[in-house]
Amino acid sequence: MDCGIELKGCVCRIKNCATELFSMEEDLMIDDEESWNLVGRDLRLKATFLYIDLSRVISSCGSDECKKTLTRLANKFLYFMDELEDAVKSRSVPLMQMCYSDTTHVLREVVAALVPSH
Incomplete structure (x- = not known):
C-alpha cells in the first residue's frame, strides 16, 4: 500500500470525523x-478512529516541529474527548456542553494544523 494514499486516507477520516463531531451539538440535548x-x-x-489516524499522521511527519505540534494538539484533544465521554457517563447536560465546546475548539486547531502539512 502506498504510504501517501494511507496518509491521505487518515487525514480524510480525521476531517470527516471532525465534521461529524462539529455537527453533534443538537444531539447533546x-x-x-x-x-x-x-x-x-x-x-x-x-x-478510537481519531486516535489511530492521528497517531499515523504524527508518525509520518517529516519534521520534529510538525510532530511536536501535532502531538501536543492530539494529546490535548484526546484529553478533552475523555472529559466529554466522562460528562456523558455522568448524565450532566451542562457539563457535557462545556466539555463539547472545549473538545471542538481543540479539534478545530488539530484540523487547522493538518492543512498546511498535508
Whole structure:
C-alpha cells in the first residue's frame, strides 16, 4: 500500500470525523437513556478512529516541529474527548456542553494544523 494514499486516507477520516463531531451539538440535548447510550458509543468510536489516524499522521511527519505540534494538539484533544465521554457517563447536560465546546475548539486547531502539512 502506498504510504501517501494511507496518509491521505487518515487525514480524510480525521476531517470527516471532525465534521461529524462539529455537527453533534443538537444531539447533546439528551432527554432519555437510549440517547445517552448512543452518544456515548458514538463518541468512543470517533475517539478510537481519531486516535489511530492521528497517531499515523504524527508518525509520518517529516519534521520534529510538525510532530511536536501535532502531538501536543492530539494529546490535548484526546484529553478533552475523555472529559466529554466522562460528562456523558455522568448524565450532566451542562457539563457535557462545556466539555463539547472545549473538545471542538481543540479539534478545530488539530484540523487547522493538518492543512498546511498535508
